[in-house]
Amino acid sequence: MFSCVDSVRIIxxxxxxxxxxxxxxxxxxxxxxxxxRPVRTTPAHQTAEFAELICSNSLKSDGENTAPWLLKExxxxxxxxxxxxxxxxxxxxxxxxxxxxxEFSRRVTDAIAREPLITIRREEATEIEDGQITAIxxxxxxxxxxxxxxxxxxxxxxSDGDGSPDPSRAEPALSERSESKGVPAPHNLYFYxxxxxxxxxxxxxxxxxxxxxxxxxxxxxxxxxxxxxxQYDAFYDALLAAQSVEEKDWEKLNYFEGCLPIExxxxxxxxxxxxxxxxxxxxxxxRTGKMPYAVVQLRxxxxxxxxxxxxxxxxxxxxxxxxxxxxxxxxxxxARFLRYGQIHRNTYINAPTxxxxxxxxxxxxxxxxxxxxCGVEGYVESIATGLMAGVHAAALxxxxxxxxxxxxxxxxxxxxxxxxxxxxxxxxxxxTFDLLPALATQVRDRKERHRRQCELALREFAVWLSQLRxxxxxxxxxxxx
Numbered sequence: 290m291f292s293c294v295d296s297v298r299i300i301x302x303x304x305x306x307x308x309x310x311x312x313x314x315x316x317x318x319x320x321x322x323x324x325x326r327p328v329r330t331t332p333a334h335q336t337a338e339f340a341e342l343i344c345s346n347s348l349k350s351d352g353e354n355t356a357p358w359l360l361k362e363x364x365x366x367x368x369x370x371x372x373x374x375x376x377x378x379x380x381x382x383x384x385x386x387x388x389x390x391x392e393f394s395r396r397v398t399d400a401i402a403r404e405p406l407i408t409i410r411r412e413e414a415t416e417i418e419d420g421q422i423t424a425i426x427x428x429x430x431x432x433x434x435x436x437x438x439x440x441x442x443x444x445x446x447x448s449d450g451d452g453s454p455d456p457s458r459a460e461p462a463l464s465e466r467s468e469s470k471g472v473p474a475p476h477n478l479y480f481y482x483x484x485x486x487x488x489x490x491x492x493x494x495x496x497x498x499x500x501x502x503x504x505x506x507x508x509x510x511x512x513x514x515x516x517x518x519x520q521y522d523a524f525y526d527a528l529l530a531a532q533s534v535e536e537k538d539w540e541k542l543n544y545f546e547g548c549l550p551i552e553x554x555x556x557x558x559x560x561x562x563x564x565x566x567x568x569x570x571x572x573x574x575x576r577t578g579k580m581p582y583a584v585v586q587l588r589x590x591x592x593x594x595x596x597x598x599x600x601x602x603x604x605x606x607x608x609x610x611x612x613x614x615x616x617x618x619x620x621x622x623x624a625r626f627l628r629y630g631q632i633h634r635n636t637y638i639n640a641p642t643x644x645x646x647x648x649x650x651x652x653x654x655x656x657x658x659x660x661x662x663c664g665v666e667g668y669v670e671s672i673a674t675g676l677m678a679g680v681h682a683a684a685l686x687x688x689x690x691x692x693x694x695x696x697x698x699x700x701x702x703x704x705x706x707x708x709x710x711x712x713x714x715x716x717x718x719x720x721t722f723d724l725l726p727a728l729a730t731q732v733r734d735r736k737e738r739h740r741r742q743c744e745l746a747l748r749e750f751a752v753w754l755s756q757l758r759x760x761x762x763x764x765x766x767x768x769x770x
Contacts (some may be wrong), residue, residue: 295686296321298423302339302434304371304668305660305675306426307397311370312679314406318686322401331430334485336401338394339410340371344484344548345598346393346590348375348386348669352506354740360699360720361386361670362743363750364676371397378588383507389591400624417442417656420699422685423677427688428671429635436636441492442653443643476591486611487590487598487628488621498587498620501529504571511588512597513572514620515581524617525562528555533608547715550604550665566601596627605629639709640664642716646693647681648674648704657682664707666717673700675719680757692757695749697726 296315299306302324304577321761327337334341349357350666364372378392389410401407415421415434437685493512500509516524533552554561563569567583574581587597608629616622640663643650649664650656659678660671677700682690694700702724718724725742 292372295422296450297682298322298414298421299682299685300423300425301427301431301660302401302409303426303428303660304671305425305428306339307467307770308338308369308371308399308420308675309424309659309679309682310401310407310671311404312368312676313683313686314404315368316680316683316687317408318683319690320407321410322407323410323412325411325416325432326402328411329413329432334430336394338398340397341394341666342388342390344603345383345588345600345668346380346387346390347588351386351588351665352384354736354743355700356720356722356725356739357669360673361701362579362747363670364673364700366747366750367676367755369672369676369681370400371675373685378592379511380592381596382588383502383510385507385587387407387600389593391591400562416654420655422655422682424657424682425655425662426675426678427662429637429638429661435695440636442656443648452593454767474712481570484628484631485598485601485603486626487596488587489625489627490597492621492625493587494620494622498586498624499575501575511586511600512620512737513581514587514618515569515574515583516567516571516583516585516619520617521563521567522559524614525555525559526616528552531606531614532747533605533610534593534607550602551602552604575751585621603632606630607630618629621671635661635717637662637664637717639712641710641712644708646701646708647691647703648678649681649691655685659664661717664715664717665703667719670703670720673703677704684757692753694753697749698746698753699725700750702726761767 296319299310299313299436300323302310302322306322306324310320313320324337324339327335345456348361351361352358361372374393374396375388377384378396380387380389389661402409410681413432413434415432415438417425417438419752425435425439431439433695440692460719498512498514500511501513502509502511528551531552551562551566554565563583567580567585569584572581572584572586573579585602588600590596590598600617602615609709611629612624612626614622615626636660638644640658644658645651646661646665648657650658657678659674665671666676684691693704696702696705700722703718703720706718706724707715722739722742725746728741728745732741
């Protein structure tokens with residue numbers, strides 16, 4: 290613990306903000322953590338708990354030498370609070386890490402509340418104070434007032450080389466919509482994200498489904514609803530005919546390719562669902578030994594196993610239409626829905642224009658961004674950037690200089706993408722091997738290539754951790770039960 294010269298202000302207690310606050314506190318840096326819920330809520334959140342999971346309950350693959358595994362392994366070595374809690378609240382999900390979302394959020398909230406160096410402020414933050422070290426981790430549902438404040442900070446034009454602003458070189462800085470006024474905001478770099486439905490487990494007809502994991506990888510934790518060609522065709526036709534929620538007259542839905550609603554996928558062709566979320570490959574029926582024409586997978590939502598979500602079935606249909614269409618799925622004829630699919634706004638900054646490799650704003654270096662608002666996609670990626678923002682903010686608070694993670698690591702590759710991508714075509718990204726640098730020596734075998742990339746990344750990551758002498762990294766923290 291060092292004698293810090295400043296405190297840190299963190300706005301947003303989601304995945305990234307909670308992790309950032311914890312990382313600062315464990316380094317002896319006092320934190321004011323702002324969370325506007327329940328004073329103000331959002332269209333997607335249902336509770337006032339920290340780190341509430343909105344879409345899926347999955348933190349992706351836990352298979353060794355996969356890209357998500359590598360990112361989580363780096364987080365583990367760096368002492369991530371949220372990853373520790375995720376493992377302690379995990380539910381069966383084959384080779385993936387999935388959590389009981391209610392218990393996960395409760396445990397995160399409790400751990401943050403018990404930390405004496407973190408002061409929780411249940412209020413909306415609408416201004417960024419000059420000179421105050423601030424990490425903005427408000428996620429994809431940033432309030433209108435704070436969105437406009439971020440726009441103010443990010444609207445400075447790039448220099449023309451002699452120090453004077455050059456408006457002709459300014460790039461779009463923010464994905465935003467002024468929903469309170471009902472009109473588009475000045476910049477239009479944005480996308481929309483969707484939420485999958487959840488059904489009660491005792492409303493599933495278990496006589497028509499079977500338990501299996503794809504290719505028998507991991508334990509058979511998924512409920513699989515098999516379809517014949519006739520059943521699939523009937524479902525597909527009903528889906529295309531179903532009514533979507535009406536758009537506002539100014540609204541143009543611009544979906545993120547990695548999270549398309551099922552009706553949008555279906556419109557691309559009759560078989561697109563069978564090669565996407567309803568892919569039957571590797572899911573032979575244990576009783577017949579045959580592969581179904583199409584499959585809908587259900588993943589356990591909580592430790593009690595009393596609810597399941599429809600994997601990859603995010604959609605933007607009216608609730609009554611969802612019930613009608615989804616009950617055409619074998620096994621869900623009498624399904625009771627605990628939550629229907631929804632759609633919500635995702636706001637994110639144009640990170641290549643605005644951020645450095647340490648998540649600091651180029652022109653306001655005491656302001657940092659983390660989580661989905663900085664241009665990453667996914668729970669694990671959000672937590673990872675929160676961890677990095679916390680480490681870097683703590684360095685600033687101690688009067689030091691933040692040190693970026695090496696390019697060869699998952700941390701470094703993720704940040705390299707969001708800060709070096711083409712700002713005119715910037716879209717949020719998940720961690721993939723495509724983001725990591727190629728090996729110096731060509732390796733044809735994909736599994737061996739990935740193993741070597743992971744080995745190199747973890748070796749470089751260990752060096753980076755050892756270099757952070759002014760920000761000591763203790764072993765992973767013990768989390769209160």
